[in-house]
Amino acid sequence: MNSVFITGASSGIGEHLAYFYAQKKITLGLSARRREELTRVAKKCESLGAKVFFYQLDVKNSDDVKNAIQNFTTKIVTLDCVIANAGIGKDEKILIGNPEIINSVLETNILGVTNTLLPAIPIMKNQNFGKLVAISSVASFIPTPNNSGYSASKAAVKMLMDGFRLKLSQYDIECITICPGFIDTPIVTKNKPTPMMLDVESAVKKIARAINQNRKTFIFPWQYKIILPILKLIPDWVIKKLIA
Ligand SMILES: NC(=O)c1ccc[n+]([C@@H]2O[C@H](COP(=O)([O-])OP(=O)(O)OC[C@H]3O[C@@H](n4cnc5c(N)ncnc54)[C@H](OP(=O)(O)O)[C@@H]3O)[C@@H](O)[C@H]2O)c1
Numbered sequence: 001m002n003s004v005f006i007t008g009a010s011s012g013i014g015e016h017l018a019y020f021y022a023q024k025k026i027t028l029g030l031s032a033r034r035r036e037e038l039t040r041v042a043k044k045c046e047s048l049g050a051k052v053f054f055y056q057l058d059v060k061n062s063d064d065v066k067n068a069i070q071n072f073t074t075k076i077v078t079l080d081c082v083i084a085n086a087g088i089g090k091d092e093k094i095l096i097g098n099p100e101i102i103n104s105v106l107e108t109n110i111l112g113v114t115n116t117l118l119p120a121i122p123i124m125k126n127q128n129f130g131k132l133v134a135i136s137s138v139a140s141f142i143p144t145p146n147n148s149g150y151s152a153s154k155a156a157v158k159m160l161m162d163g164f165r166l167k168l169s170q171y172d173i174e175c176i177t178i179c180p181g182f183i184d185t186p187i188v189t190k191n192k193p194t195p196m197m198l199d200v201e202s203a204v205k206k207i208a209r210a211i212n213q214n215r216k217t218f219i220f221p222w223q224y225k226i227i228l229p230i231l232k233l234i235p236d237w238v239i240k241k242l243i244a
Contacts (some may be wrong), residue, residue, distance in 0.1 A: 001021075001024075002077065003079060003080045004027075004029070004080065004083060005081070005116075006031070007033050007085050008085040010033070010038045012185030012186055012187060013135065013204060015084060016200045016203075017204050017207065018041055018045050019041075020204050020208050022044070022045035022048040022049065022050035024143070025049050025050055027075070027076050028050050028051070028052045028053070029053050029072035029075075030042055030053070030057040030153065032056070032086065033056065033058050036215065038056060049238065051075075055071070059111075060112060061115070062111075069116075077137070078127050079127070080239050081133065083133040084133065084157075085135045086112050087108060091133040091186050092147060092148065092149050094148070095173055099205065105147075109154065110156045110157065113157050117132045120132060124173045125168075128172050131181075132161070132174065132176070133176045134157045134160070134170070136148075136155075136157045136161075136177050138224045140154035140179060143239070145240060156223055159221065161217075161219075175212065176215060177216065177217045178210060178211075179219040180207070181190050181197075182195065182196065183197065184199050194211055196224075196236045198220075204227070
């Protein structure tokens with residue numbers, strides 16, 4: 001792989017994926033909203049030996065993401081991998097009856113992914129190869145009382161990727177869905193239980209390996225492959241006690 005475009009590269013998983021690929025001298029397209037943080041990450045990637053192009057943008061703005069990907073494509077030989085990583089999660093406060101917060105979660109986490117991956121498809125189709133990666137979550141399998149929009153958005157991302165794969169495999173475009181459990185990044189609410197939380201560096205190594213191996217849906221830590229089917233059998237009142 002020679003080039004990777006990553007959204008949400010200003011912190012957490014995206015930031016550390018950028019460092020991982022920078023060490024391998026892969027040319028990087030990095031994007032996020034916060035310019036200062038993005039500059040900090042870009043500088044560190046350059047110091048690790050990578051060529052870096054960065055784009056301050058909001059993934060909710062489809063034109064901005066498309067322009068960034070098209071600009072990045074002019075700087076590289078082939079667009080090898082696009083990682084739709086940007087995402088938000090917050091208490092959606094549904095009891096106050098205002099859809100603003102939940103809608104911002106749905107918009108960022110679903111439309112942010114389609115805004116990022118769709119512009120790459122014609123480019124990868126012409127090349128006859130490429131990897132589209134979306135960061136979903138184990139939350140896509142689990143309904144949650146305070147983050148139902150987050151779980152729904154991650155389930156939507158998984159289903160989108162499953163459909164894209166059916167359409168795009170004929171062009172040798174791989175569609176890879178990553179479903180992590182808790183990873184120690186700023187998105188995680190620290191005063192709530194975070195079972196089996198991984199540090200971000202170890203998590204990124206696992207994600208990069210799954211991308212390298214073209215895994216269709218990569219769920220980790222592995223214990224979730226056992227826990228998730230069991231959770232489906234557990235009554236709602238137990239789930240509420242575990243998650244609320
Ligand atoms: N950490 C976990 O436990 C965990 C588990 C499963 C899945 N995930 C998923 O992993 C992805 C990365 O999250 P993280 O854990 O690394 O959290 P994070 O540190 O909060 O990173 C989120 C990134 O997304 C960017 N972002 C958010 N909204 C954006 C927008 N509208 N436009 C552009 N960029 C935006 C943020 O940058 P700016 O604020 O600068 O824009 C930041 O770089 C998310 O999709 C998250 O849902 C995380």
